[in-house]
Amino acid sequence: MKKSAETNMQEKSKMAEISDYHKLTLVEVRANWSGGSHLMDLIVNRVEKQFDSQIRVVRIDFETHREILFQFGVEGAPAILLIRKGQVVEVINETLSQKNLEGLIHIHLLQDNCFN
Numbered sequence: 001m002k003k004s005a006e007t008n009m010q011e012k013s014k015m016a017e018i019s020d021y022h023k024l025t026l027v028e029v030r031a032n033w034s035g036g037s038h039l040m041d042l043i044v045n046r047v048e049k050q051f052d053s054q055i056r057v058v059r060i061d062f063e064t065h066r067e068i069l070f071q072f073g074v075e076g077a078p079a080i081l082l083i084r085k086g087q088v089v090e091v092i093n094e095t096l097s098q099k100n101l102e103g104l105i106h107i108h109l110l111q112d113n114c115f116n
Contacts, residue, residue, distance in 0.1 A: 024055045024084050024108050031062040031077035036095040040078040043098045
């Protein structure tokens with residue numbers, strides 16, 4: 001199936017939003033039909049407030065950006081990607097507890113501090 005020029009532009013724009021950032025980026029992959037996505041949305045909102053200046057959160061609709069997400073190893077929604085300096089450092093293809101998500105973020109923030 002051939003993609004339209006508009007779809008290609010949207011995908012390139014979303015790719016730039018995901019990867020062109022020097023801090024840790026949390027990408028929340030969601031779908032309106034997914035109950036797990038609604039749960040993860042609540043958790044990500046809390047985590048976003050907690051790590052306010054340390055991370056950036058980007059939300060992506062699975063259905064709209066499926067092809068981009070497959071390139072990152074995302075299999076469905078909900079999923080979480082952690083990206084540092086344009087490189088995927090974690091792909092979680094399941095619902096996480098807030099505590100587990102906070103732990104993953106802490107680990108990657110510590111790695112940022114060690115290597116910068």
